Amino acid sequence: MGIWFTEKQTANFGITAKINETLAALKTDFQDLQMLDTEEWGNMLVLDDMVMTTEKDEFVYHEMVAHVPLFTHPNPKRVLVVGGGDGGVIREVLKHQSVEKATLVDIDGKVIEYSKKYLPTIAGSLDDPRVEVLVDDGFMYIAESEREFDVILVDSTEPVGPAVNLFSQGFYAGISRALKDDGIFVAQTDNPWFKADLIYQVFHDVKEIFPVTKLYTANIPTYPSGLWTFTMGSKIHNPLKVKEERFTDIETKYYTPELHFASFALPKFVKELTE
Numbered sequence: 001m002g003i004w005f006t007e008k009q010t011a012n013f014g015i016t017a018k019i020n021e022t023l024a025a026l027k028t029d030f031q032d033l034q035m036l037d038t039e040e041w042g043n044m045l046v047l048d049d050m051v052m053t054t055e056k057d058e059f060v061y062h063e064m065v066a067h068v069p070l071f072t073h074p075n076p077k078r079v080l081v082v083g084g085g086d087g088g089v090i091r092e093v094l095k096h097q098s099v100e101k102a103t104l105v106d107i108d109g110k111v112i113e114y115s116k117k118y119l120p121t122i123a124g125s126l127d128d129p130r131v132e133v134l135v136d137d138g139f140m141y142i143a144e145s146e147r148e149f150d151v152i153l154v155d156s157t158e159p160v161g162p163a164v165n166l167f168s169q170g171f172y173a174g175i176s177r178a179l180k181d182d183g184i185f186v187a188q189t190d191n192p193w194f195k196a197d198l199i200y201q202v203f204h205d206v207k208e209i210f211p212v213t214k215l216y217t218a219n220i221p222t223y224p225s226g227l228w229t230f231t232m233g234s235k236i237h238n239p240l241k242v243k244e245e246r247f248t249d250i251e252t253k254y255y256t257p258e259l260h261f262a263s264f265a266l267p268k269f270v271k272e273l274t275e
């Protein structure tokens with residue numbers, strides 16, 4: 001059988017992958033970090049026993065966090081990524097020529113260090129001259145920012161440990177202040193099979209603050225249940241009204257202009273969480 005890693009979603013269900021080798025296992029100041037060489041998915045980053053990203057399917061999540069809001073905004077120049085220490089979202093953000101500066105704020109420098117070492121195809125863009133990397137608490141950073149960003153992307157861990165504050169209404173109010181007058185934000189908001197309450201709560205909290213609030217999904221095989229959601233809060237721009245000419249040609253493996261719109265078509269039981 002060999003050795004298998006299992007992320008337990010409930011007491012009765014988990015996702016599992018065969019491990020070739022444990023490349024690293026340590027306690028950082030904030031969380032347990034493991035880097036696993038898996039047979040099926042390549043190198044896999046695990047924090048507090050939850051899969052964060054894998055070499056084989058990372059592109060789905062990172063493209064969908066970045067390109068849906070960045071194409072919705074007509075001219076994104078300043079982008080902030082909260083969390084995202086593996087560098088995947090930053091790599092996608094930099095594909096947009098209009099972006100002059102992208103700031104990454106992850107609370108845990110060890111995630112950045114180990115991602116650079118073991119996930120070079122994901123973390124490689126962190127050394128790009130347009131990128132500023134800060135090791136800091138995203139909640140505090142947001143609280144101190146005002147009208148600075150065109151787009152803010154929240155690529156955080158689940159709402160446990162250091163990320164608890166990143167799922168609060170106070171945080172979304174801070175994001176609204178940190179955004180310019182036509183700014184957009186997106187946060188990963190987990191899966192509707194096991195985290196329906198969380199999605200409902202976040203969606204309605206965001207809706208109280210942002211005039212345009214939308215939920216969209218993507219299929220991510222190594223995240224529990226595979227069906228993943230993203231919540232978008234936008235001050236003006238509507239992701240469903242992006243004009244065809246806005247979609248400049250960038251290299252992707254999952255995102256397409258057709259999928260941009262299609263990702264907002266929700267299964268009924270998911271749509272009900274937004275009502």
Ligand code: SAM
Binds near residue numbers: 137157
């Ligand atoms: N894509 C993954 C997912 O959906 O499971 C998450 C990626 S992982 C890189 C998330 C990052 O959020 C971690 O590196 C963690 O250190 C960071 N993080 C957690 N709480 C944070 C906080 N309060 N401020 C900044 N970064 C935080």
